[in-house]
Amino acid sequence: MNQGHPPPGLRVLITTNEPWGTYHVQPLLDEAARRGWELIQVVPDVSRIKPGDPVPTATPRTAPPADLLVVAGAGDWPVEVAGRFPRLPLAASGLAYLGPREAADAGRLRPRLRAITAASQGAALAFAGHLGTRRTITVVGSPRTDDLPKRVPEPGLVLVLTSVTHPDSTGEAAPGTDLLLAAAEELRTAGKRIMVGLHPREDPALWARHEISQVSSQTAAARAEAAIGIPGTVFPLIAAVGTPLVGCTDPALRVPDYLLTVCSSTIDDAALAVSAVDNARLPASETLREGIGPVGGSAGRLFDVWSKAARGDVVELA
Template sequence: MPVATPDRIPPADLLVVTGAGDWPADCAARLPGLPMIASSLAYQLPVEAPRAAEFRSRLKAITASSPAEASVFDDYLGTRRPITVVGTPQTDALPRHTPEPGTVLVLTSVTRSSQTGGSAPGTELLLAAAERLAAAGKHILVGLHPREDRSLWERYEISSVPSVQASARAEAAIGIPGTVFPVVAAVGVPLVGCTDPRLQIPGYLLSVCSHTITAADAAVSAVAEAKPVSRDVLYEAVGPIGGSARRLLKVWRKSGIRV
């Protein structure tokens, strides 16, 4: 796939932004002649972004994965306009849930900050929870975040496939609620969320958790009692399942047509 940089911008028909932070806002300012669309591909918070006003009047369309994500994205952009719910492309080819007895998937975040980005509150709780689960006889399967320190988890099995595919093996999953949570829930895996008072998490990500814990000692019982979410809760959080990539690209294609 061709890569564009601020100093090397190839011809284009459409600029797609996934947020309203400094980088997307700077790109929008640098490409004033391109039609724009905003697509929520990772969770935001329901608070208007400081730079959203710089480009929201240029948006030809806005998409989100689910009804709940659309509501949050609307607040984040400050647009107060219809948002097209397209679903999550990751759900277009979900694995079949065939859990292995005693297997728990740990969905890691980033424990230590580095030059590539910050860390998430609650990661130490997740490490401790994994230790409690292993001590209780659970087989720990780790879905490793791309920026996570691998050495912290090498005592366990680290999945060789992405977390959504790995979740098919798990009786339950535990982690800090994030973008992947609704997708794992769509596989049929019960989820336990590790929460920290310092971390702001949208309600719809918490809604797919069967339980949330704030202490590692609660991990074993929470995993044992975890149940899959209902269809209604799942739809609100993840959106329509199947055909999502096609729906998303259809909106992009229509928005990029020059008239």
Template sequence: MPVATPETVGRADLLVVTGAGDWPVECAERFRRLPLAVSSLAYLGPDEAALAHRLRRRLGLFTWLTSSSRSEGRAFAGYLGTRRPIHVVGSPQTDDLPERAPEPDVVLVATSVTRPDDTGGAAPGTEVLLTAAEELDRAGKHVVVGLHPREDRSLWERYEISDVPTVRASARAQACIGIPGTVFPQIAAVGTPLVGVTDPALRVPDYLLDVCSSTIDDASLATKAVSEARLPDRRTLTDAVGPVGGSAARLLGVWRLAALGR
């Protein structure tokens, strides 16, 4: 994939930013003449971003805001500190969902980042998740690990590490356990129940917790929680997942309208 820096950008039709952190805001302010779209492509914090006021100044009449679902849209609006409408397009990751075929005693562990390194920090609750996997293994569960792209693989090599993406791996699991994150609604869309591992320091939007059958902060509770895991009701699921199928086309269609100033 070609990569450009602000110094090397030539002609462009549209600037898409995915949040209100330092870098997206810097780009939005630097490329003021470009049409802008603001899209939630991964979950963001539940509170208004510190630089959201600067990004709001960049929003024009034809700036489109998008999210994958209604509940993500509400959280995204709070993060941006705006009352502007959020256009729900669905998640492209759900355009080709696998058919669920759960295997006996298979539990998917969706990892986050357990130990901080040069690429960034660690998520609260990850040590509990690591211990929970050990508890599940001792209880006779077959642990399959869906690795976060930044996770240290060596921490999980005693288990089966999935060679397919986490959402696809969830199709063979009786349940999934992990730190609530972007992938949770997508796994729920497959039909796999979720158990969230939480921590007092963890700050995530409510909709990521709503799709969980239960949440735990003690690894000793993992086996019982996984065994009893169930999907949320249809209304909660629809609110968190958004439309399934055709989402990539809808997102690109919105970006095209934004580029055309419509």
């Protein structure tokens, strides 16, 4: 690994709470290419990496020398990887939503962290809880809002945003699929056109009776009058497009407040879906800013923080 001042073209290892979930790293590849950086996601093995995945991957044994290790959470896998690279500078960046409860082994990461970033003030509050820290977290925005599609809503089109029905070795699941399926049926019966934006790990067979979007949920949202789904990482991204959201909140669901505040409303009964969608509106601009974060230039801000951390700086500025 590099010592002292690293060269401009950094090599950054990244590891997430979803050990094989490369979809959180993929939005960073354009900025990496622009800067001449190399991003490599560290995975337990390559058995679950699909052929042609654009995100370079390596195991802890095959990872090349690097300038920085970024953990996107304090789950079992990121903590294990950090332990495998004890001499690498370490940063933590919230690339996906995490609940505010402190992770069991977060204390093993905290002393090494040179920088912590999150997309928004709301995400920063939740990420601080996850890491068990009171340090300042640098709010950089989400790179997925750097190039927003132009919104041209089509009458009667509703985007349904799924989560993951069953947990597996790749990551956890969020409850609420039955509620969302029933809500989609209520909307279809009321004459709405349903398009489904699948979570990357969702079982598409559950949604086979509906049209499944062939583009990203954020791109699909530009066509929808409203979106309804299980609150997750994509919710602030959809709100950034300008599409109002309705959250389906199963009683067992626990998500950070900022994912709920970007919603027009939340429902726990499918019979309320049609009315909620018909009346969906974006929240106040201040509420949106807290949930979405700064829009435009987010990848650049994130990489600037990583560059400082790789140089040996401790980043504390908000």
